Amino acid sequence: MDLEITKYDALPPTGLIQVENQEVSRATQFKTTASILLIILLSFLIFWNKIGSGQFLGDDFIFLEKAGSFTVSAKNLASFGIFHIYHNTLLLASGFRPVPLVLWLALYKLFALESAYYHLSILFLHSAASVLLYLLLRKLFEENVAMITACIFAVFTGHLEAVQWISGFFDVACAFFLLSSLLLFLRFLSSKKSSFYLLSLFSGVLAILSKETAIILPLLLAAVLLWTRPSKDGDLPLKPTVKLVLPFVALFAGYLVARRIFLWDYHTAGNGLLSFLDPRRLLNVWTLLENMTLPHQRTPFIERILPVVVIAFGILSFLAYKNRRESRNTMLFAAAWFFLTAVPTLGFLDRHLYWQRFNYLPSIGFCLLIAEMVAGRPGRSKMLRCVLPGLMIGLYSLNTIHQSGVFWKPAWATARDVQASFREDVDPVLEEPARVYFKNVPELVTGIDVFFTGLPQACAMASRSGKNEFYLESRITPEVPPLVEHADELMIEANGASYYVFEWDHLKKRFVQAGKTLKEPRLEKTPIMWDFSKYSDSSRWEAAQDIHPLSPTGAGSSMFVTTGKDSFFKSPFIGGRSLKYVQVQFSARHADGLPLRGQVFWVTEEDLRYDGRKSVVFDVKNDGMPHTYTVPLYVNVSSLKAEIQRVALRISDRASTVVEMRSAAFHFFE
Template identity: 25%
Template sequence: MKNSSTPAGLKCKKDVSPQPGAEADLLSSSRPDIISIKLIVVLLVFSFALFANTINQYFLLDDFEVLFSAKYNKLAGVLLGHDTVLEHKFFRPLPMFFTWVLYKLFGNTPPPYHILSIFLHAATAIAGANLVYLLHRNTRVAALFGILFVAFPNHAEVVNWPAITFTSWAALCCLLSLNLFAYFRLSGKYYLLILSLVFFLGGMLSKEDAFTLPAIMVIFDLYFSRVRKLEYPLPRQAGIYAVYGALLLIVILLTRVRMKLGAGYLTVEGEDLVSLYLSNVFALISDLIRMEARAWKYLVAPVSPEIPFSSYLISLVWLLALVSLGVLLWKRKIQFSSLLFSFLFISITTLPILGTFRVLALTHWIRFLYLPSVGGCYILSLILHGIDETTRRPVVRFTMIAAALAPVIILTKYYDHQWIEAQQENKGVVERVAVKLGTLPQFSRVYVEGLPWSQKEIPRIDYSFPGAAGLYFDREYLQGALFFLPANKVLALEREEYDDQQPWRYFHMAWEGDTKQATDPREITPHAHKKFVDEWDFSGIHRQFLGPVNGLIPVQTKSGSLPLFMVDGPWTLLWLSPVNPVRPVQYVTLEMMLSGKRGGMDICRLFWISEDDREISGGKSIGFFAEADGKFHTYKIPLYKNGLTLTHPRMVRLAVRPSQQVGSVFCIKKITVESY
């Protein structure tokens, strides 16, 4: 095994101090393979100083959902991913556990959650700076990386939004895992490899970004081995990589297959992205290219579109970066291998964004760029260090670095101010509405109009109002509603624990955005609870209402038998019975048969159209699992769980997408519509 101290990525003076070998103690060298305590303290102090005004701020959208979950959840439920805002979509017990602990200790007092958020951000910067130091053995480069990462503007969402700490938890665990893997390479001590795997597991239990770590590990190991002149037998390397891959596979099997979690958001049309990309390679390639281009754009120049001449500013920053990089490469102040490593790191870590790109896209500060920004800050720190080395006069060097960092810090504080404004507005909404709610009796249903949704791409409160109200009052039966509820058309939205004997009372309020005040609660009478049932049997005359479209092919059967259809495309649809728009739908029961080549479970989707909008869209649909075993089964779909009776109460027709598996056979026997 060989070892050398020659750094890569920049040109430095030769280090004559001995380097730790494979069997040497990591800290036995006169220059230890770890950043100094002074730099750690500097980065911690800088982080808390930069975001000091964030500590005492309020909460935003998902914060209320997460804290409400922590309030009523038990430890076992937290660890199993039950009863959280992310349930049935993601499995992230590690950050939820720490949120649960903080709630048990401090309740809904904001500072502890913001302190944790800032601390995780600082710890991520420190772990990244130490990784850079391991690569270059240069404190100045590590310090530049740490300061850049702490102050980089596209981290505003992660730092200011406590519910998004799963992003910083995942990034921190990934970087700690890489650090420990590097130490394992230097020392050969297997307990470091085990610790690296533990942090890898922690990252995967925090956010799906960590799933890319095995691929990152390979390119990092190749780069690190080249930098430190380390040589290892190929079978040994492959065996170690396989351990990380096996751990990843186990987690995927347990959290995705066993728990039936998704691999991303649904598109606007209601299509799951996995099915979309498997059936449309062109869409996959197109989205990948657009996603990578957008990511690189904001990783180098995170300028908000609302800033005047933002496109010109982004172009200017990119031009300066490319010219500086070209000059430094020509002068051999930066090596091409460093640039290649940064490019591959960013390309790999942005891959999980594909699961959200069609829905959430990418903005200048979105959380999905947090881990990829490690690669962006790395190459920017090398550029700054290369510029710094072009002159030997201390005053000029300091001025050049300050001139480069000043716009970064100013832009970060500008974004920080926008998030603080949103938090203060939320605090006013909750406190002023809560004063009114405090006068209401137990078992009250309160409907509040006009709650702010978002502004300048910053979420406010909107649908999380019930959670916010639940934090203010220890009353599980106090229920809020969404801002779009019509003022004079209130519906009784029932819940699983509803008891007809309870003396429910209904109230209506409104938040007036102009005056920043809440109106007094006004008692109202909802629609009667009398049940209306419409039943459609498609074995007889009602089959005339069925309308197969988009590749759903009718199959010829004997006269009088049930209608049979074959799926011949991913966007098939079967129009069902009309619905009385006067009565809001509560349940839809389907008696149907589905037979697929693979058998097992398949995903069906029930759509509806309203009087206002006659087009099918994913926003007006709900998915459900169905047995694809060729037998008839009954599925009762509670539409009110999706807030359906509030968003589109006047439905006129239903439709079903039976399957996206070509060749599946579908038969509908009966449909029952229950209304309030």
């Protein structure tokens, strides 16, 4: 007699179900923990070599100087986090990144100039970002795809600059907080607890205060929602998406408005989003694809094969998308992430300024695409499912180690030699106050910025005296006066300062003193003076560019407002004379309260162009009070032999500065 078994009889006991669920939960937890430990281990194994040998390079010293000179005051707190070094976003021409700078400040207070601790901190941050990426992707895609993506991201060769260079703190910190925001957002979706939503908002704020590229976070949130919240009828869940993303949009829009009010830093040449219409932006996309597909330092051979490699990878990706239906959603998400996170860094029209560290966020999409292409499917053999991902992770790991040894270690060694020679050969011989020029300093070593920037700040921090000034001879900008060929023609003592030139000997790897002389040219007794309260005097000056007069015409043009960053106020012609000082008295006021910069230009009969090579920069007090500024032109040695025909004043480097000119005087050499 057959027994009739109902569906209830076939069910296992409730206790057995609970035990099995607990075992599955423990197994899942163990697998997750093991995956996290593996990601951290890979990060440290591949990048650990920089902890002992890594040095400060280039821009690092600019931020170190900012941290070292910081004191708690209303002025410092108001300007903390603001700088004008990087112009690498589409809309924004200045940086406001207080979160990484707070980390820099804490590290400086704890460890001063011990570079190993800075490298260790950024490596911890990179490892944490890799773990967050794994936890995020496992909620969106298959476990093995998330794991492979995070492992590739942890060892990716394209991260060498972001992780090896301490100035990459901005990119890594931005990615860390952005991934935290996305992960907390997903936690909110699953738990419906508003606390996770608020924490996600807070992490988003920290991300954008780490670097402006986090401005695309609302778009990434919308993309995540589209992948996690399909509607019942198959249409896109537009209304719920808008409701959840709108607070992020409003918050970030408020951030942009605040920047507009306090920094006034939109690109004037780019005209904001309209600059996207420039077809040269496509070159940046191509550069980004090159950096991802073959993350290798550029050599002539690499330059030749790069286009072929990029095109071949594009064909493989298209074939994988076409032939593997189950992978299409993942590949579409990877492409969306790649291009969305690349948008804020497309502001450069010069593709050579597209630095490798800008790849850090977009590389997540690329790593996800690679992981999806090599991830084993259930139909494949177990060996193949393990070998392909392991081979890809191993290749990236070996390439990263090789690139670090070939390119970064020589740069670090050179930086170490330069700083050691300064302490031993330069600083001990200086008679304070001193103005020091460095010639032939190694700027780029194996393509790495050693002292392309940052040497003046490095020397100022290492010098025994805080009264000395340091300049890079090759960085001829309005801020750094150029040199002449012969050192003995350069050396002039003025206001008690001694002038030195030190040249880098690439064979000895030491600084060699090129010269020092002390001469004091005498002034003519009678300068030329203008009183701007007199219409007859002020009318002789020409408001040439970016200046809107505010005074009534009959009272003289002594008060005006700047309408751009290049405001030029031109003097009358002075007949080809050797000019030593320009002395001006004026008041300046800008709404942000931050320091302003003025600039004195001149033209000669041979060269009638107003450019930075024939200029001197000076600091302007932003308090609306009249001050007298004495600007020595002789610090720019090109003025010593020049027969100056005319002078132009740039009173402020910012638009909307209200200026009242009171007087001007030119002092000539005898």
